Every structure is written in structure tokens, then in C-alpha cells.
Amino acid sequence: MNILVTGGAGFIGANFVYYILDNYSDDNVICVDALTYAGNMETLSRAMEDKRFTFEKADISDREAIYKIFGRHDIDVVVNFAAESHVDRSIENPELFLRSNILGTQVLMDACLKFNVPRYHQVSTDEVYGDLPLDRPDLFFTEETPIHTSSPYSASKASADLLVQAYHRTYGLPVTISRCSNNYGPYHFPEKMIPLMITRALADESLPVYGTGENVRDWLYVEDHCSAIDLIIRKGRIGEVYNIGGHNERANIDVVKIILRELGKPESLITYVTDRKGHDLRYAIDPTKIHSELGWLPATKFEDGIKKTIKWYLDNRSWWENIISGEYADYYKRMYENRGEAKKQ
Ligand code: NAD
Ligand code: TYD
8 A cells, every 4th residue: 555644744643654564565655745843853763774665845734735745655545743833832723723624624625636645534632522521421422422622723623624524415525533542652743742851851850730730641652643543544444433541541640750759850840830721621432443343452551661762761862952952942931931830739
């Protein structure tokens, strides 16, 4: 198969590129990425040495550039990871999210129709379902849960999902959508909670926990997300949505404490800061459908995944040190400097 992967220089996209190259010797990967602040060619250095891998720098919302790329390659499936992905940045500047996440999706699907690409897969998120209350551990997101978004990021992802379903119904585009819970693992950009806490703890810097730290996220090791998408593009039913998650809910503060314990750092580094606006309380996926239809199960337990992830950040210091010493330093200052402390625990 020739798989066109967008956003392959980012966290999950890059892990997916390696998942395919390492598991399927007959598959070729064409990676399209605009190389925004979140895209990193260093992440793809091993792939660049592989003859089965081609890199194309382009913005998915640039119709002309995308049509040229589709014209150059014989594509069997498009897997769209490319997106602005950070909730805090979407609160600061929503516009970019609408362009990349919604219009970019439209351009890719138009290209699929124009060039008769037989399959389009949209990588979506559980955040399109909004949040669940903290005091109802019996509730989970299923594929039937109504879309009910909170942040400009989740609203843009939900809009894209609706557009994907419209292209299927109206134009007959063969699509699938996956909605995954929070990922963690290698190449995770240090603006996101887990790598942010690891890299700051290593430097003995304060760890900014939003609000009370009681918000719950459902964490999945990134390779398990890749194996799920791989199954969906090969065996999933056209027109269907599949939730992906491994029933691993954790309060943020507990995750931060695990990271500190693993690194042998004191809990006094924790600082409670002013909460995120519109902060979703709890995400929790019901993965029954992908398990029963496609036999998918996650392979990595959180206890092992978090150790592997911490080891990766210890072994690959130059990867993240290059990031945090650049433009990211201004971002951190802007986002956190005037945040102020939240209530003491
Ligand atoms: P990321 O921010 O690490 O990477 C995004 C990549 O997309 C970067 O390489 C960036 O350069 C590229 N990109 C951004 N806008 C682009 C554009 N207009 N054209 C071309 N390339 C562009 O994001 P991630 O965490 O790897 O997330 C990948 C996808 O998975 C996103 O669609 C996100 O919504 C979804 N998702 C993420 C999570 C998570 O926990 N991180 C969970 C569920 C779903
Ligand atoms: P994040 O990694 O941004 O993912 P998402 O918002 O898409 O779930 O954040 C995960 C959780 O961690 C979320 O509840 C917000 C919280 N958080 C903090 O407490 N401090 C931080 O500095 C960041 C970035 C996130």
C-alpha cells in the first residue's frame, strides 16, 4: 500500500510512520507536513534514510500544493493527523485551528475525490464529546455520545468530523474516523502535560498543575493508538466511527506525582496555577466497538508506558532541549508567567 500520512513530523503521526515502516515491508509512506512549530524533521531522521519513505513539505489547507502532491503519487489511503493540537493555544488564537483542522480536512477530501483515492481516514479525538462529570465513574464516551465541544480545538476537530461524514454521505467518499483518548510516549511535544512535567522536573523547575489537579484524562500509549488506526484502515467498516482508549483514567495530579516518584524528585515542585478556561473535567472512552469488531486491545499498561516514556526523554535529551531552548521559551513565558497561583492543596 501507498499510505499518505499528514502531520507525520508531529507526535502521533511520526509514531505512526515508524509503526508502518517497521511492521509492513511492502508499504510505502508519503508524509505531508507543513512543519509548524510542532513539526520536527529530527523526529523523522530514521525514516528519511528509508527508501519507502518520501517527505513532502506542504500545508494541508493549500489546495494547489496538495493537488500537486496527490498528482505525483499513487495513493491507496490518506491518514490525516495534521492539525493544530494544543487546547491552550486554541484558546489564545482559534483562527489557525479552523484553517488547518477544518479547511485542511476539506482540501484533503477534495483531493481524494479528484484523484480517486479509495480511502480517507480522519484522526479525531475524544474531546469532540465534551466532558463527563467527576462524580459519575459509570459514564463513558461511546460512538453514540452526542458531539458537545468545549474548546476551539475540540470544536474544530468536531467540525472536521461532521464534514468527513458529510463527504461520505454526499459524495460517497470512503471514510473512517477514529476518536482516541489522550496519548503519551516518545516525540510528544513538551507543551503537553506529560512531557512538560517530565522535562521541567528534570530541570528542577516548578510543575504548573491547572486548578485543583483533579481533572481526569484517559491515557493511552501512542503505539497502541497507531495499532488501532492500522487495524481500522485495513479492516474497519467504511463510514464508521471507532473510539480508541484503554480504560486508563487518571487524575492529573496523580500522573504528576508518578512522574516525580519515577524521577526521584520532590512533590514540592508542584505549583497549582489558575485553571484553563472551559477546562474539561473528565474524559473516558468506551472501546467496546473496536474491541468486538476488530479485536483491538492496548498492549502497554500505564505503569510500563510511563516508565518507557520517561526513559525516552532521559535518553533523548537533545531532541527536547532543542525545542525548549527555541521559540518554545517565549510560548512558556506567555502562557504561564501571568497565570498566578491557584488555591493551595
Ligand atoms: P502534534 O501537534 O504533535 O503534531 C501535529 C503535526 O501536524 C505537526 O507535525 C505539524 O507540523 C503538522 N501540521 C499542523 N498543521 C498543519 C497543516 N495545516 N498542514 C500540514 N501539516 C500541519 O499533534 P499530535 O498530538 O501528534 O496529534 C496528531 C493528531 O491526533 C491531531 O489530529 C490530533 O487532533 C489527534 N489526537 C491527538 C491526541 C493526543 O493526545 N495528542 C489524542 C487524540 C487525537
Ligand atoms: P494536555 O496535555 O494539554 O491535553 P488535553 O488538554 O488535550 O487533555 O493536558 C492534559 C491535562 O493536563 C489537562 O487536564 C490540562 C492539564 N495540564 C496542567 O495541569 N498543566 C499544564 O501545564 C498543562 C499543559 C496541562
